[in-house]
Amino acid sequence: MSRTAFHTNRRALMAGALAAASFAPSSFAKEKRWRGMKDAILINALGGFFNPNTPPYTDEQRAAHYLNPRGIDDAIASGLAATNLTLGYVYGDEEPFEATVKDIAWFDEAIRLRPGKLMKAYSVDDIRAAKKQNRLGVIYGFQNCAMLGDDAGRVDIFADLGVRVFQLTYNIRNQLGDGSMAEENKGLTEFGREAVAKLNARNVLVDLSHAGEQTTLDAIEASAAPIAITHTGCAALAPHPRNKTDAELRALAEKGGVAGIYFMPYLTPGRQHMAEDIVLHIEHAVDVCGEDHVGIGADQSVTGIDDMEGYRKRHREDVENRKRLGIGAPNEDPDILLAVPDLQGVEQFQTIADRLLARGHSPRRIEKILGGNFLRLFAEVW
Incomplete structure (x- = not known):
């Protein structure tokens, strides 16, 4: 299976609503409601606007998957002003550079076909405009820099094509450094340092989400600009x-x-994650980093899943395929779903905000976490 079909299929499994799931209802009572959703600029630092009920198993289905009105409308209805959309080569048997250029062209056309709903985001001003116009800003991002080959100059090509977020590695090692599943943990390579310098020079964002620990520390030290772990x-x-x-x-x-x-x-x-777990991780990150350095990168879409049995079947197949390709990570379990059972649909960001408010976090801090911090970072880097 090609990278495009396989990776976008994985994205299809990551929706946030499981309407047919047999989970106990959440015990959380919405005693308080965060009132900032209307005016705040919400940013999902890694997500999408697809409809997981139209899985892209073929090229023909892919357009329906990414351009389905329900997926786009749900993303906008959730309050999102912008989302960092993974495109280009991530893993698989395609030639990374060629596959990435084709993918960018495809998404450019996809966005052109929905001018009243989507807009390609090059800048913070674009994200603000998307919010004002009730559209979704689409930030182009990579989850692997394998498409650079051995030429850091290719950063110019992709920056000129509108890519704004460059994740250095996926789970395994590439020419820039070790991913999180590379046991050697060797860190950033010399070419990786060259690439980071070039990314800084082009004012695009370095992302270290799947990088190994040493690669992460090396890249933070090497970068002349603030970076992200989206x-x-x-x-x-x-x-x-x-x-x-x-x-x-x-x-x-x-x-x-x-x-x-x-x-x-x-x-x-080892167990199914719930909304409370997300809040606890947010709080720990705030304790370590400070409230100005934490955001949301859900790694999921918004639209709910209509066919629960089909979802479970695709999830099991996906786990096995990732094992076969050697790109899986621990806790990719056929019986532990990717989606959060009690954090579903267009209310998911509101629910996180409400939970934070109920635990004593200020409205201003919540606004920062739900998008303000990433907006500030984008403004500083782009």
Whole structure:
């Protein structure tokens, strides 16, 4: 299976609503409601606007998946002003550079076909405009820099094509450094340092979400600009290769960066994650980094899943395929769902805000976490 079909299929499994799921209802009572949703600029530092009920198994289905009105409308209805959308090569058997250029062209056309709903976001001004116009700003981002080959000059090509977020590695090693699943943990390579310098020079954002611990620390030190960890959890609460240690989080904050907490089962290795777990990871990150350096990178879409049995089947197949390709991570369990059972649909960001408010966090801090911090980071880097 190609990278495009396989990776976008994985994205399809990561929706936030499981209407047919047989989970106990949440015991959380919405005694308080955060009232800032209307005016705040919400940013999902890693997500999408697809409809998971139209899985892109073929090229023909892919357009329906990404351009389905329900997926787009749900993302806007959730309050999002912008989302960092993964495109280009991530893993698989395609040639990374060619696959990435084609993917960018495809998404450019996809956005052109929905001018009243979507807009490509190059700048903070674009994100603000998307909010004002009730559209969704689409930030182009990579989850692997393998498409650079051995030429850091290719950063110019992709920056000129509108890519604004460059994640250095996926789970395994590439030419820039070791990913989170590379046991050697060798860190950033010389080419990786060259690439970071080039990314800084082009005023695009370095992302270290899937990077190994040493690669993360090396890249933070090497970068002349603040960086991001767009989607992660806290290793102090849940030891897992995809989560970041306090040392990594602290170094990120000291450099002016922002860490986005994801809605993924890596938050709770060995059991199903719930909304409360996300809030606990947000709070720990705030304790370590400070309230100006924490955001949301859900690594999920918004639209709910209509066919629960089909979802479970696709999830099991996906887990096995990732194992086969050697790109899986611990806690990718066929019986632990990616989506959060009690954090579903267009209310998911409101629910997180309400939970934070109920636990004593100020409205201003909540606004920062739900988008203000990433907006500030984008303004500083772009």
